[in-house]
Amino acid sequence: MATRRAWRWGLGVGLPLAALALLALLFRWDWLIPIVEAQASARLGRPVTLQHLHVSLGRTITVTAEGLRVGNPPGFPDDPPFAALPRTEVQVAFRPLLSGQVVIPAVTLDNPQVEMIGRADGSTNYALKLGEPAGEGAAPGSGPQIGALRIRDGRVHAVIAGLQADFAVNLNTEEPQGQGQEPALLAEARGTYAAQPITARFRGGAVLNLRDAERPWPVELHLANGPTRLDLQGTVRDPVNLAGADLRLEVRTPDMALLSPLVGVPMTATPPFRATGRLDYAGGRFRFTEVEGKVGNSDIAGAFTVSTGDRTDFTADLRSRRVDLADLGGLIGGTPGRAGTPGQTAEQRRQLARAEASPRLIPTTPINLPRLQAADIHVRYAADSIRGRGIPFDGLEMTLDIVDGVIRLHPGKFRVGRGEISADATLTPQPDGMLKASTKIELRRVDVSRLLAAAGAGGAGSLGGVGHVETTGRSLSEMLGNGDGGLTLVSVGGNISSLLADLSGLQFGRALLSALGIPDRTPIECLIGDFGLRNGALSVKTLLLDTESHIVTGSGIAGLGQERLDLRLRTESKHFSIGSLPTTIAITGSFKDPAIAPEAGELAARAGAAVGLGVLFPPLALLPTIQLGVGENSQCERLSRSGQGKR
Structure with missing residues (x-):
């Protein structure tokens, strides 16, 4: 009986153990490949295939995958695939798994190959939904903790039409020189980017996701894209989440517009930038x-x-x-x-020369x-x-x-x-490729001396004014050439040297200043300018400068689209004398090359009729129609109300 019970117990225990031992001997981890492929494909949204899978159990679990391929999305060729990893070895610490943590001491990739394709229509084969870096707000310890990464003869080839890019990156890890050190990540890139030659050298730390603030991840990058140079050096505490960065970046480029493809933001053309x-x-x-x-x-x-x-x-x-x-x-x-x-x-030198010659x-x-x-x-x-x-x-x-x-x-x-001069503008794209622009301009106590100093004259006082422009166009020139609006200017006290005489003196010297009879500096009693803009033609509706002894009036048109000037300025003394004959100054030509001179025959004609001259005044009847309220000059207000000037 005892012997029979012992046999039964031995069979009851021994058979399951034997079965387990037999199962362990016969079990093939490859049997799990369909499950692994299905879960990986669902997670990545791509076909994932695997040839062989092996797991070695122990305190450190070693998972070896052979022939791993991550396919392309629909519409892309099957070969080459997005990623091919002939052999991948992942080590997983067993004890942390018991508490729900994933600690991966080491990952080894042998000859990994990645093909990145971006087509002109915007479709790509590399848009994987893996989440975005969290940056400084990343939760400590979130995600697997990955230790040493070893890459042997890795290669990433990128052909991206939208970036005008075709370059290859060779990846390797440098084995540590000393005991206790970990392999450094090395990368070298060569090819074209933004239709410019690109070369880059990168040296990083030995870990993919280090959350130990005492062991920051070193980063060193030197990149040349055409004439642009980027140098980056420093450390990152958590590379996967890009958190805890302490990096110094140096940028050098002859034109900031060349940075647009590197940063993904359109930038305007500039001179050399560093x-x-x-x-x-x-x-x-x-x-x-x-x-x-x-x-x-x-x-x-x-x-x-x-x-x-x-x-x-x-x-x-x-x-x-x-x-x-x-x-x-x-x-x-x-x-x-x-x-x-x-x-x-x-x-750039050629462009500046063309602009100067234009x-x-x-x-x-x-x-x-x-x-x-x-x-x-x-x-x-x-x-x-x-x-x-x-x-x-x-x-x-x-x-x-x-x-x-x-x-x-x-x-x-x-x-x-x-x-100050301020402008508030809105430019709105139109379906036909034009821009619709609306601009308001305001002058608040603008210093006359600063304005005239730029023109080579002197003076004092300030200006106020308001203006507006409504227009459409593709360029600044076209928009000004199509513009409608207006501008009103009013003086706020001060004095002025004769700008008219100074401009004329560029050709005729101080003799003309004496002939016009205007002192070098005389107080301003009123300055009003009222300009209308229609279809790009800026017309002088009223221009009046009233000083102690003289009145200057203006008329004419400036064509903003064609950049042509046809203006007249006239200076007349309030008290007639032989030494101060009235004359008209013509301002003609282009914006870039204006011609300033007395109107032909004007001085001779006026000299012959000097005794019969009276004082001719501006069209003061127009003054009441000018909306002032932009200055603080009571004399201009009185002129506006009365429509009369001094005689």
Whole structure:
């Protein structure tokens, strides 16, 4: 009986153990391949195939996959696949699994191959829904903790039509030199990007996801894309989430427009640009802060941020201690910079030479609407001082927003002495590719001395004024040539040297000043200018300068589209004398090359009839129709109400 029970117990225990042992001997991990393939395919949304799978159990579980292929999405060829990994080995720590943590001490990839394809229609084979980096807000310890990554002869080949890119990246890990060290990640890229040659060298740390703040991940990148150079060096505490970054970035390029394909944001043309600053990532945005650099002859400082969401969003908050307005010419479609600026390319020098030789002053380059609609842009900019030949401005403030292609300047302000000229503008894209523009202009106590100093004259006092323009067009020149609107200016006290005489004196010297009989400096009693704009023709409705002893009036038209001048200025003394004969000055020619001279035959005709001359006054009957309210000059108000001047 006892023997029989022992046999039964032995069979009851031994058989299951034997069965388990037999199962272990006969079990093939390849039997799990269909499950692995199904789950991986569902997670990636791609066909995933695997040839062999092996698992070695122990304190560290070693999973080896052979012949792993991740296919392309529908519409792309099956061969080559998106990714091919001939052999992958993953080590998983057993004990952390018991508490729900995934710790992967090491991953080894042998000869991994990746093919990235981006077509002209925008479709790609590399858009995998793996989630976005969380940046500074990443939860500590979230996700698997991956230790050493070893790559042997890896290669990524990218052909992306939208980026005009065809380049290859070779990936390897450098085995540690000392005990206890981990392999460093190395990458070298070569090919073309944005239709420019690209080369890059990258050296990173040994881990993919290190959350130990005491062991930051080192990063070193040197990139050349055409003439553009980027150098990045520093550390990242959590590379997968791009958190805890302490990186210094240096950028050098002959034109900021060349950075557009690198940052995904349309940028205007500029003179040579260089900057250094701190780069990090937080809240879904790359941030380039503590920036210091130069654009052409202008210094620049501040911060840039670029989003990484479905729609690119670019924000810049910038300041210059000193700016040359020529460096900002690209904002209005002009050729930026000045000849001789260090770092200019041969093409930039040719462009500046063509712009200098061109008879046109206003930019005719069409504004690129598709590029403007590619991203939302928000820029705040301030300049403490402005330099430039003939520039009357002392400072600049600008707030610019581009959202869904709609441009808003609200406002742009130029400081002129203690006053300012401000503009509030909205430019809206139209279905036919044109831009519809609406602009309001306001002058607040603009310093006359600063304006006249730019014209080579002197004076004092200030101006107030209001204006507006409604127009459509593809370029600044076309919009001005189609514009409708008006401008009213009124003086607020002061005195003036005879601008008319100074301009005439450019050709005829001080003798003409004496002949006109206007003192070098005389008080202003009233200055009113009322200008109408219709179909690009700026007409002088009323122009009156009333001084102690003289009256200057004006008439004529300036064609903004064709950039042609046909203006007349007339100076007359309030008290007739032989030494002060009235005459008319004609301002003709182009905006870029105006001609200023007395009208032909005017002086001779007036000299013959000098005894019979009286004082001719401006069309004062028009003054009551001018809407003032932009200055503080009671004399101008009295002239407007009475329609009469001094005699």
